Amino acid sequence: MNKNKIVVVKVGTSTLTRGTKKLDKAHMLEVVRAIANLKKQDYKIILVTSGAVAAGREVLNNPDLPKTLSSKQMLASVGQGKLMEIYESLFSIYGIHIGQILLTRADLETRDRYLNARDALFALLDNDIIPIINENDAVSTQEIKVGDNDNMAALTGVLVDAHMVILLTDQKGLYDKNPSKYDDAKLISKVDKITDELMEIAGGSSTSLGTGGMSTKVKAANIAMKAGISLVIASGNEPSIIESLVDESGIGTYFVPSLSPMQAKKLWLLSANKEQGYIYVDEGARDAILHKGSSLLPSGIISVEGSFNRGSYVKILDKNKEVLSSGLTRYSLDEIEKIKGHNSKDIEDILGYSHGNVVIHRDEMVIAE
16 A cells, blocks of 8 residues: 555545534535545545534434533534444445544544554445544543544544645635734645744634644644645535545645654654664574565564564664664564564464564665664
């Protein structure tokens, strides 16, 4: 899969409801049509959606409930199934399959769960299925905080090394002042650095149904930019704009990072915490890593040291203890002990499962200088 062709699209409640108290299915169809058109151009799309609470209110005929966390969780529980039912019916018009993934922030902050979520997303994308992500707000106390799905979209972009994250909202982008109060407000078309002044410019939410304001979108942009991923804030009023946003010709505020995703990842690896273990490799693996741009395969591993889990930062050394590279391992020490020296195709037979054919992928490895 070409990871540079992955686009994360986030739609907020204001876009899904068009400012009403009900989901606007006709407008949602326009969003789906735009995604389907982008998919025809060989892009892999991940949809991060709000709207579960709004859907729950609609199903229950807008009940008068106390403003408590449990009430919102109840509405989300009722609405989540309804929201997915609508998406499934709309995407089926274009012959597109969807798969639901409910996440919490803990899934993205715990390394093992992070990798499991990543594997699940790539499995869906590899099988031509559009993942639809929402915060698991029926059980999460974090979701109901302002703008979590904006951050979720940015974190999802980081998770899959996306080409771009698109945040659709009820504004054309970030303005230099509040456009609802000032007629001379000007759209900021490009941002290459997020400053305190820019954060101060970002305003609050303009809708009572949504949970996200412009400030949360700028914070999400900061997450994406640090990972070398472009992010754009644009209006969801005309969903067809999605196609032009990808090639940066549509109207919006583009947050453009100075580093590519790969450069940002390598920089992060170089500044990572102290290594948690060591993997020793044979001459064949040494040559493949240093001179052929190869990933680390289990067949080239001689031994392992330390105490580490899947996703840990480790160093790769040759039999003379010369450090060759460092990176993030896809297997734990105990797992590597079992598969070392074996062919990649034997991993599943040995372990009963597989996290992939490589122990450390080249994209998650930095060669020592």
